[in-house]
Amino acid sequence: MLKNRIIPCLDVKNGRVVKGINFVDLKDAGDPVEQAKIYSDGGADEICFLDITASNENRDIIYDVVEKTSKKCFVPLTVGGGIRSVEDINKLLNCGADKVSINTAAVENSKVVIDSSKKFGSQCIVVAIDAKKSGEKWEVFTHGGRNNSGIDALEYAKQMEENGAGELLVTSMDRDGTQVGYDIDLMSKISSKVNIPVIASGGVGNLDHLVDGIKLGKASAVLAASIFHYGKHSLKEAKEYLDSKGIPVRI
Amino acid sequence: MNVTIVDYNSGNISSVINSFKEVAQDKVNIEVTSDLDKIKSSDKVVLPGQGSFKSCVDALKKINGLTDTLDEFAIIKKKPLLGICVGLQMFADIGYEETETKGLGWISGKVSKIDNQNGKFKLPHIGWNQINIVKDSKIFQNIENNSHMYFVHSYEFVPNDKNVISATTDYSSNIVCSIEKENIFGTQFHPEKSDKIGLKIINNFINL
Numbered sequence: 001m002l003k004n005r006i007i008p009c010l011d012v013k014n015g016r017v018v019k020g021i022n023f024v025d026l027k028d029a030g031d032p033v034e035q036a037k038i039y040s041d042g043g044a045d046e047i048c049f050l051d052i053t054a055s056n057e058n059r060d061i062i063y064d065v066v067e068k069t070s071k072k073c074f075v076p077l078t079v080g081g082g083i084r085s086v087e088d089i090n091k092l093l094n095c096g097a098d099k100v101s102i103n104t105a106a107v108e109n110s111k112v113v114i115d116s117s118k119k120f121g122s123q124c125i126v127v128a129i130d131a132k133k134s135g136e137k138w139e140v141f142t143h144g145g146r147n148n149s150g151i152d153a154l155e156y157a158k159q160m161e162e163n164g165a166g167e168l169l170v171t172s173m174d175r176d177g178t179q180v181g182y183d184i185d186l187m188s189k190i191s192s193k194v195n196i197p198v199i200a201s202g203g204v205g206n207l208d209h210l211v212d213g214i215k216l217g218k219a220s221a222v223l224a225a226s227i228f229h230y231g232k233h234s235l236k237e238a239k240e241y242l243d244s245k246g247i248p249v250r251i
Numbered sequence: 252m253n254v255t256i257v258d259y260n261s262g263n264i265s266s267v268i269n270s271f272k273e274v275a276q277d278k279v280n281i282e283v284t285s286d287l288d289k290i291k292s293s294d295k296v297v298l299p300g301q302g303s304f305k306s307c308v309d310a311l312k313k314i315n316g317l318t319d320t321l322d323e324f325a326i327i328k329k330k331p332l333l334g335i336c337v338g339l340q341m342f343a344d345i346g347y348e349e350t351e352t353k354g355l356g357w358i359s360g361k362v363s364k365i366d367n368q369n370g371k372f373k374l375p376h377i378g379w380n381q382i383n384i385v386k387d388s389k390i391f392q393n394i395e396n397n398s399h400m401y402f403v404h405s406y407e408f409v410p411n412d413k414n415v416i417s418a419t420t421d422y423s424s425n426i427v428c429s430i431e432k433e434n435i436f437g438t439q440f441h442p443e444k445s446d447k448i449g450l451k452i453i454n455n456f457i458n459l
Contacts, residue, residue, distance in 0.1 A: 001380065001381065001421055002376065002378050002379070002380045002402075002422055003378055003379045003380065003399065004378075005378050005379065040446070045378065045379055070265060070266060070269050071269050071272075071273070074266075074269075074270055074273070074443065074444060074445070074446055074447070074449060074450060075401070075444060075445075075446050076401060076403075076444050093262075093263040093265065094263070094265055095265065096265040096266060096269060097263075098263070098266055098444060118306075119262075119302075120262050120263060120301065120302060121262055121301045121302035121303065121306075122375065122405075123301065123375055123377070123403040123404070124262075124263060124301070166375055166377065166403070167375075167377060195367065195370050195373055195374060196373060196374070196375070197373050197375070197377050197378075220373060220377070220378065221378065250379040250399045
């Protein structure tokens with residue numbers, strides 16, 4: 001039976017982890033390679049890096065981070081943030097990323113998803129959708145949540161599936177950082193609309209939220225950042241909890 | 252000993268390279284090449300494959316003499332070869348992804364889309380699934396039945412001779428996820444992404 005995945009996400013800025021695991025025995029708490037290794041040893045089903053480096057001159061640092069991580073972690077590694085072109089994707093994959101997550105570029109230029117999924121295969125193309133509720137629907141935002149594209153998130157999700165995305169990483173902007181739980185309505189609507197796996201993101205504050213994301217939100221995988229940082233919950237705890245609630249997980 | 256990972260522009264093979272180098276350390280030489288002489292002289296060959304069946308077959312054929320060299324290696328000389336994901340699928344006679352495409356024809360059978368039962372099962376089949384070992388395979392030494400492996404695919408290999416199947420996985424139906432036929436091995440899952448247990452399979456292959 002296919003297991004639901006738990007994916008810890010690390011925000012990386014200028015090659016350093018912004019929020020991270022606060023373990024006393026960590027030699028360098030800001031080192032993304034070391035933190036990714038802790039997660040993979042702890043049972044992470046995949047690792048996700050979100051590069052939030054703002055300045056162009058520091059953008060290349062992520063390649064070095066990915067290269068070092070992929071030599072130490074032997075679970076899938078997804079890298080997102082700042083990907084503009086097929087060439088950017090090519091570089092990340094060559095450095096050892098297994099998947100890339102494309103956000104703004106997928107909205108601005110549909111050819112990026114179409115061309116890259118043809119060139120590298122759908123399996124490595126994740127389209128990240130940042131969605132915000134607006135009346136009865138959700139709208140897709142770009143540029144790290146700063147710009148409203150006005151595009152309907154459900155229609156967009158379907159379009160991205162047709163363009164060749166292998167998975168959708170759906171983040172509720174209303175919930176992100178709030179720790180009150182995923183936007184279940186958004187997740188389940190998108191998941192029902194498409195036939196590709198949906199990864200739920202944004203708003204996890206406790207382990208029940210992970211359960212809800214899968215059971216009610218119909219997500220194939222749940223992504224979380226802060227509950228795994230600062231040692232609030234370990235991946236092992238999270239998996240055992242999901243298992244106790246009847247959710248199939250890899251233990 | 253030399254193990255060659257065939258680099259034929261089939262997409263992203265850096266994870267395959269990293270995992271084999273991690274397992275081999277300094278004991279085994281890992282070559283990454285499409286050089287025909289190097290392939291011929293190596294002890295073992297790994298055939299990775301990402302993207303579609305058609306794109307992988309096309310990429311193999313683009314390199315002059317490569318399919319003949321692989322034929323000679325695996326079929327005539329019967330040296331150990333491991334196909335991963337589409338690398339395994341290409342062993343078949345024919346594949347139906349994008350358009351009907353001839354495979355290497357090493358193991359009689361076809362590659363067709365997983366039946367998603369009218370949308371009940373999402374495709375691609377992505378994530379960790381358990382393998383059901385149905386026959387002893389040399390690459391499964393010290394691998395427990397029902398171990399978790401990492402999968403990502405929408406198509407499945409359906410061999411005519413069921414005796415070549417060494418493991419299946421349950422997704423919509425019993426999907427063939429590992430085969431062994433004499434010197435030819437293949438996994439539909441990605442041992443290079445399947446954590447410590449996956450590295451053990453790679454180690455088993457290297458130590459054949």
